Amino acid sequence: MKRYLLVSCLALLCSIQARAQEIENKPFGNNLDKLNEDFPVTDTLAFDFPNDSRLLLLFNNTEYELSDLEQKFTGVLKETTDFPEFKTLVYRLSEDYPQTKTDAVILDLERKYLPYIDQLELNAVIGMDFTGGEFTPIVGGRMMFNFRKFDIGASFTNKVYFPERIEGNIKVNSNWFANLEYRWDRSDPKSNTANMFGVGILVNESKSQLFTGTTVQAFYKRKVNKNISIQVGVIATENFKTFYPTVGIRFW
Template identity: 40%
Template sequence: MKTTGLIAMLLGIIVFSAKAQEVENKLSRNQQEWLDKGWPVTDTLQFSLPNEGKVLFYFNNTEFSVEQLNSELAPLMKNATKFPEFETKAFRVADNFYPTSLNTVKNSIDKKYTKHLESIELGIPVGLDFMAGYFTPEVGFRAHLGLPGYSLGASITNTVYFPEREAGEIQVNSNWFLNAEFSWNKGQRIVNNDQTIQLGILLNQGSYKLFKGTTLKAVYRHRVNNHLYIQAGVVGTDDLKTFYPTVGVRFW
């Protein structure tokens, strides 16, 4: 009886080893050995697809329960309609390494096997910069085309400059920039513009003290929360002979 049980256990190990070689999110040999030793696979969650395909998730029951994984993965699998017909795909789920973490596995499946509709995001950014010793409010309009993990867009913004008063009157100079923008979220399928690079060129050539001649700017922007962003960059003006560092905040 003991011999029969030992043979069955060895066959199970061999069968699983063959399956594990087929997982989509493979680890390096050393990482795999460490993971298998400390957190061996104890359970499998299977999803049978309408196109006769199957998706398997191997996991250790000390990290996840079947109920927990099913609640996390079932909604995703309903939308993952790009899995091939009559094929079986397998994933290892373990939070010890980035490629096998649950969030990474979910994002990978969503990006590769879920159909995404392109979206257009419209916004009116309002903010305040400090540049060349002056506070310069900015307001504008932006449009972004959202894709899984990143977005491309453009904006037109007005940097308002208040020069020194002459004869007691307040002067307001408008400086319109046309900007190209690229935003991304590392490891995320939905872009919330966590990080943005903006490149702009001054459209109106006025005889202003702050900007004159060919003027370009480059800005890096980081999202602090849902509506607040901080940014830093540099503006080259006077035909790129003079450069001003700039820092500021933006609100959406």
């Protein structure tokens, strides 16, 4: 059971403590010294854990109310249970720098210490692109290895092209790409699906009516909501002599 206590002490003693411990979220350059001059450490909020680890939050009592900090961090620490044994983690709190803001500290704790199991993800790729003046439906499959801070994997996608009808007959031209993909999200501790970067190469066995010669693509995908993503990219074809910009939508 997590428990907390407030250690009130002289600013000088707290400053010594801050220097003695490695600050997990130390601001860049000499900003920590500047922060300690402007808002010296006056208080420490400590959380002790059953595995003999400890979390120390160093702050100035003119910036924060103790009750607010207790409420914020007690709720978070009920879920972030993967703290290393026999280790003391020290964070500096202040709203003056991005790394020391309470929301940034909470996000860092969640990304590092929420219980997590690496997973294998399999799903379908469905969407529509606008490629070189043509609308091309996209179908395929994806395999991703999900890790705590990023996902990495591959997909096999078909950029479907419908040539002009000849004598009223509809023909379908498939353009299969093998892709390597990297996915990340620094703002969500539980998912890495917000951003994706990928590169791929055309691996058609049959002749493509859209591309000729060596053809590769690079793309970036950004998740808009739970079910829809926007993807932009570029395709190099004719042995890198011709380039087509692409923009499209992906579902799920």
